[in-house]
Amino acid sequence: MVNLKFDKVTHVLFDLDGLLLDSEGLYGEAYKRVCARYGAEFTWELHASVLGFQGQEVVAKIIETFNLPTSKEAFLQEVQQECSMLLPDAKLMPGAEKLVKHLHKHGIPIALATSSSEDSVRTKMQNHKEFLGYFHHLTMGSTDPEVTRGKPDPSIFLVCASRFPDKPKPEDCLVFEDAVNGMKAANAANMQVVVVPDARIDKNLFQSATLVLDSLEEFKPEQFDLPAYD
Known part of the structure; x- marks a missing residue:
């Protein structure tokens, strides 16, 4: 895994439930x-x-x-x-805070793309407000009028990427997901996708992912030309 090399990215989009938050x-x-x-x-x-x-x-x-x-x-x-x-x-998943803080510290534009509603995010993240502050913006699909359909439709990732000031191209974005539907949405958006699935889900379902990990703790940012951990 150490020698794997993928296309360079400049922006990162994160799912929330099951990926960053153990919810x-x-x-x-x-x-x-x-x-x-x-x-x-x-x-x-x-x-x-x-x-x-x-x-x-x-x-x-x-x-x-x-x-x-x-x-x-x-x-x-x-x-x-x-x-x-x-x-x-709900607690943060292993490796979530380390990765998000690292990217924020190095000026990598990051955003949240969750299917949850605004009220739901407020409820489950009430003890993680500082963590939410690392993201440039939050796109909450269930209550966002621009997100016309849920995953596996690519709408949420395309809308989320469009809200960065420099409006990156889809191929310059890396998505982090935990679910098959999220992976399919990222694929449809023409974005690379790192999947960290629940251990009970058949890994064969993630063959179209760019990379599949057992934990965010395994992620090596430099594989996507992002700043390496210190």
């Missing part, structure tokens, strides 16, 4: 609790299939899968109530 398990617990009220079991397989989706899309798939007698709005409200109690406890 996917908390989301899973929220969906599991609400599904149980309807006699349905929210399995890991179903969870994995919706990673990277916007909230409305996740809810729509759950209701369709189990044919639940409720509306998307009502179900989502129940989930949000559970999330408001669970998400503030």
